Amino acid sequence: MSEIEKMTLESESLIDDRLNKLKELMPEVFSESGIDFDKLRLELGDEVDEGLERYAFTWPGKADAIRQSQMSSTATLRPRIEKSRSRDGEDGSFDSDNIYIEGDNLEVLKLLQRGYHGKVKMIYIDPPYNTGHDFVYKDNFGDTIENYKEQAGLTGQSNADTSGRYHSDWCSMMYPRLKLARELLSDDGVIIISISDAECSNLKSLLDEIFGEKNFCGDVLWNSTKSVTNTALISVSHTYNFIYFKNMDYFVRNRSEFRLRDDGEGFSNPDNDPRGPWKADPFQVGGWRPNQQYEITNPNTGVVYTPNPGCSWKNDYAHFLELEKDGRIVFGSTGEGGPQRKRFLTEAVNRGKVAKTWWDDVETTTNGTQLVKKLFDGVAVFDNPKPVGLIRRFMELATNKDCIVLDFFSGSCTTGQALFEANYEDSGNRRLIAVQLPEVLNEDSFAYKAGYLTLCDIGEERIRRAGDKIKTELEESNRQLKLGEGPKQLPDIGFRVFELDESGIEKPEPGQLLFDVVKPDRSDMDIVFEMMLKWGLELTLPVEKSEAAGYPIWSVACDELVCCMSRGLTIEALEAIADMEPRRVLILDSVLDDTLKLNAVQIFKHAGERMGCEIELRTV
Known part of the structure; x- marks a missing residue:
């Protein structure tokens, strides 16, 4: 009897991807048992460094950090519709193209590899600065989801500067995340990272190794504070912002795409030239x-x-x-x-005009704090957030109107507010992916006393309020239209919330026979989104519940994927699904008997032949 292929529940493997690329480039170095390294060294010739002394950036734990980036994940992202918001600002809806993910960004970056590999135009992150007081993730090789939940429940976890591996722990945290982030960038993609003096030299070395020194664009020094600290010998008033391209060659060929708007400063018309200033x-x-x-x-x-x-x-x-x-x-x-x-x-x-490396004409951290405080009715819910103006300037440099922007240390979600405002200003369709560990807030904090229990509560509420502000401004503007002006359209001010969790598919122990592999606490929609994630479909595609010959099905993106998860599946239903010409079909093993399984294989094989392309049929 023909068997239906099982669905792969692990995230994309970077090792497999690199091996496939190497096999295409140098097939002669592969043998039945793997890579023939002696032959590889011969093929590389003089490029092999056999000396004991060499220039290298390393630290205790680097090998483990590399392995962390290579390990696949079996976790999933569960939709939280009750926390989500529609495109036009209605709570409890799930139609937005923006995504907010509650979870450990290391696991999330792994899970995004299939669906978003090479699709992200701009990444901005403001990671922990390792000052001895900020939160630093503690990764391990055990149960990653249990480790994540343990971290999320900690309050004020810091990397104390008394630790013997103070800088090493920080580098080990950042390395796998940057490695995975690079894989998500498009060929014309840009990553921008804010950092202070504490780890700027180590971060630069990490970025040079992962992105390549030739892809270093520059270091923007932002005059982040105007105040003076009298207790210091020198009052630090700057923040570093490293900018790296995924592919410098692309930007050399397309220089005009990386420009700031020219505001007209210094232009005049002393000779009354009819062509203007x-x-x-x-x-x-x-x-x-x-x-x-x-x-x-x-x-x-x-x-x-x-x-x-x-x-x-x-x-x-x-x-x-x-x-x-x-x-x-x-x-x-x-x-x-x-x-x-x-x-x-x-x-x-x-x-446009070329950006300089010294920025003292954008908002400061104080402005960012005041803006968030005003947005939250006078409550100081977050300390020292980046100002919206700074992120808007980065978006002006590195994005176009229709692209994906990722922030996987999203904090109070300044990036989300900046993206909403940029789309409102130029009628753009930039899409947000924000990731944040739901770190439990200190009970003595103003935010906790105001009812916000985790950092994610603050981030989600901020972009909710930022969207409301834009909607109010737009309605007021449209009430005062000038003659000949058309009403302005509301950009997407919603977001879909997802929560990192273990897979909803039970993995049987050796020798154990499970009739129903779906965990009892999971809904059909949980499983649908897990299959989308593992199949490499974007998480913002439309999902609808429908019927085929009276049988309930879930359809993703107009039958790009059809999921069958209810008992009572019939041959008539399978034929009706085949007539829909889906690209992918998932059927729970528990709803199939031997006869249905055999018929499903034949029905979708013949349908694929009619379509001229194979229908991917999987089961779990």
Whole structure:
């Protein structure tokens, strides 16, 4: 009898992925027993480092940290509809394209690999700074879900600076998370990480190893506080923000995609040019180019100019003559200097401007604290959150209107509020994935006394209130439309909440026969989303309960996946499902007998032949 393939309940294995890539590149180094390392060394030639001394970044526990990133997960994400919100701000609905996940980000990053591999445009994280007072995750190789629940229940767990492995513990926490994060980035993806002096050098070394030094874009120094600490010898007023590309080559080819909006500062129109305000750019560039060496005479003074030694004019002579004829060459603000080229404001807006590494023109941490306090009716529910303006600036640099933004140390969820506001401003469709450990708050904190028991309670409530604020502003704006203006559309201000938990599928002990593998505390929807996750479908796809020949089914994304989980399955129902032309079908083993199993295999095989593609049939 034909058997139906069992559903894989483990997350994507990075090891398998790398082995497959290596096999495509160098099939000759593989043997029946695995990799022939002697042959691999021969193929690599002089690239093999056989010396005892070498430059390397290491610490006690690094090997375990690497293995943590390679271990697959059998956990799942359970939908929490009662905590979720619809696209238009109605509580208890599950149609939003934004996701908020309560759970240990190491496990969550593993679970997201199948559905979101290579799809995330921007990652921003503000991880623990390892100051000796902040929360630092303690990973282990045992029961990862039990370990996660234990951590979530701890209050104020810190990595004390008296620990013998103070920096090592922090590096071991960050390494596997960054490794997994890189896999989620798209080829045009960017990761931005805020950090303080305590671990900036170690973080830079981690990022160089994982992302590659050549993909380092820059370190933005943000003037994060204006106040002065009198107790310190030097009052620290900055925060580091490391920016790495997934693929530097992409951004070299597409420079214009990584720009800030030009606000028009410095533009004017002293000569009443009909093309509008302009700014004079230098016409000289560094580097000697033979076809860009010529004399330029200032018509106002008769002075003849040539490029400085080792420099060239910006364009060749023919192009210069075109610019001169077009009125784009000027000679200083008084007409008495060397040649410059007009750049019009309309061009600058389209082109944008290059970001600098020193930012003192965005909000400070104090502004971030005041904003959250105002949003929560005067209650200080979170200490020192990043200001929305800072994250908005990063989004301006690194995102487009339709992309995924991930924050897996989401804290009070500044990233979520920034994303909502960015979409409201430019009618974008950026989608959020926020991940946060539901750390229990200290009972003496203002947040706990205000009714917020975990950090996730604060994050979810913040984006709920931020969405309400946008909805109120939009309704007021649409009531005061000017003649000819159309009403502005409300962006997606909702979010689907998921909770990390162990798999809903019972794993039988050796020799044990389980008739029903679904755990008694799990709903059909729990199992549907677990199958979506393990099959690599995005968690925001629409899920509907329907019928096929009178049999209840669950349909994902218009029959991309059909799940059969109720008793009473019939051949007529199987044929009706096949007529729906699904791409994937899941049937619980407990609802199948031998006859139905045989018929299911044949029915979906023939349907796949009609469709011209195989229907993936699985069971659990």
